[in-house]
Amino acid sequence: MVYLIAVVQERGRALLPGVTVTLVVAAAAAFLAGRYHAPAMLFALLLGIATNFLSTQSSCKHGIEFAARDVLRVGVALLGTRITFGQIAELGWHPIALVVVSVIATILFSAIVARLAGFSTLFGLLTGGATAICGASAALALSASLPEHPSKEVATAFTVVGISVLSTLAMIVYPLLADHLHLSALTAGVFIGGSIHEVAQVVGAGYSVSRETGDIATIVKLMRVAMLLPVVVCAVVIARRTQGSAQSSVSPPLLPWFAIAFLVLAGINSSGWIGSALQSFTNDLSRWCLIVAMSAIGMKTQVKQIVGVGLKPVLLMIGEAVFLAVLVLFLSRWL
Numbered sequence: 189m190v191y192l193i194a195v196v197q198e199r200g201r202a203l204l205p206g207v208t209v210t211l212v213v214a215a216a217a218a219f220l221a222g223r224y225h226a227p228a229m230l231f232a233l234l235l236g237i238a239t240n241f242l243s244t245q246s247s248c249k250h251g252i253e254f255a256a257r258d259v260l261r262v263g264v265a266l267l268g269t270r271i272t273f274g275q276i277a278e279l280g281w282h283p284i285a286l287v288v289v290s291v292i293a294t295i296l297f298s299a300i301v302a303r304l305a306g307f308s309t310l311f312g313l314l315t316g317g318a319t320a321i322c323g324a325s326a327a328l329a330l331s332a333s334l335p336e337h338p339s340k341e342v343a344t345a346f347t348v349v350g351i352s353v354l355s356t357l358a359m360i361v362y363p364l365l366a367d368h369l370h371l372s373a374l375t376a377g378v379f380i381g382g383s384i385h386e387v388a389q390v391v392g393a394g395y396s397v398s399r400e401t402g403d404i405a406t407i408v409k410l411m412r413v414a415m416l417l418p419v420v421v422c423a424v425v426i427a428r429r430t431q432g433s434a435q436s437s438v439s440p441p442l443l444p445w446f447a448i449a450f451l452v453l454a455g456i457n458s459s460g461w462i463g464s465a466l467q468s469f470t471n472d473l474s475r476w477c478l479i480v481a482m483s484a485i486g487m488k489t490q491v492k493q494i495v496g497v498g499l500k501p502v503l504l505m506i507g508e509a510v511f512l513a514v515l516v517l518f519l520s521r522w523l
Contacts, residue, residue: 206251209242213483214476227386228475229324229482230352233345236486243487255484256341257332261446263477264329268453269462269470271410278407283378286519287411290382294320294512295419301507305500310334313423315347315501319508322413323355323385324348328478332446333420334427345489348482350505355385358509359393366397373397375520377404382412382516385509414454420447
């Protein structure tokens with residue numbers, strides 16, 4: 189027992205400096221996001237990149253790695269408290285079918301176009317999953333489930349930047365488009381909830397149209413969040429096949445622990461055992477874990493690496509966003 193306590197204390201001392209700096213950067217990002225009404229994860233990434241010299245400091249390195257890996261997975265697991273199976277069933281099978289089809293089609297489109305553009309399938313899965321499911325949160329969840337790779341942090345950082353910018357633009361443009369096309373409250377809610385990337389932007393765009401549209405958009409968005417679990421499992425399967433059996437590196441588990449926790453928490457939340465106060469707390473905790481993780485990922489990223497990705501990945505993400513919006517708008521006509 190004494191030995192265990194000593195090990196924990198030693199581990200804590202090794203992690204404390206790095207975790208502390210990620211918390212400070214995350215707090216600054218949250219403050220700036222509230223002040224300027226912009227995505228907190230984007231600020232966390234940018235501030236993290238600005239302080240990336242800390243990741244090379246021996247005293248901070250282990251804590252930053254811990255935040256980018258383990259804190260990230262805790263935040264993803266806690267996303268399960270955002271949804272209930274009742275919310276998914278409430279709208280009937282048509283919106284569920286629309287969400288399933290649009291998510292699968294967008295990810296397949298992304299993987300195919302990524303390969304045609306000379307990128308790996310996993311990069312297409314990362315950007316396509318972020319576009320199709322829930323933006324930066326999905327990007328982080330997929331990144332956590334994929335095998336370690338020298339360029340994984342760069343790809344994740346690029347995806348978060350791109351998805352944050354596109355989601356903010358969609359929040360402004362899509363309500364105007366819904367009004368221009370004279371969409372009903374139901375159709376507009378499904379379109380906004382089914383095509384905008386981030387939860388916060390979906391809420392902002394939906395309620396800017398009407399309360400009914402906002403309610404429907406939020407539920408549809410949470411249905412997309414529920415797709416995170418099967419997509420993560422598929423990502424792990426694809427990663428295993430991509431690695432190949434000849435490699436000596438350990439393959440990721442078929443169902444990562446944070447994916448199991450996500451499902452369990454969604455089930456508990458569906459049972460009504462999680463009260464509103466506890467749900468609010470877990471949602472805030474999940475958000476903070478993801479912001480801290482994003483800060484750590486930023487610290488591990490070099491600016492020249494992001495700039496060096498070129499124009500093709502930018503066009504890929506724009507193409508994914510346009511493909512998803514057109515597909516959802518087309519399918520929503522049959523509601």
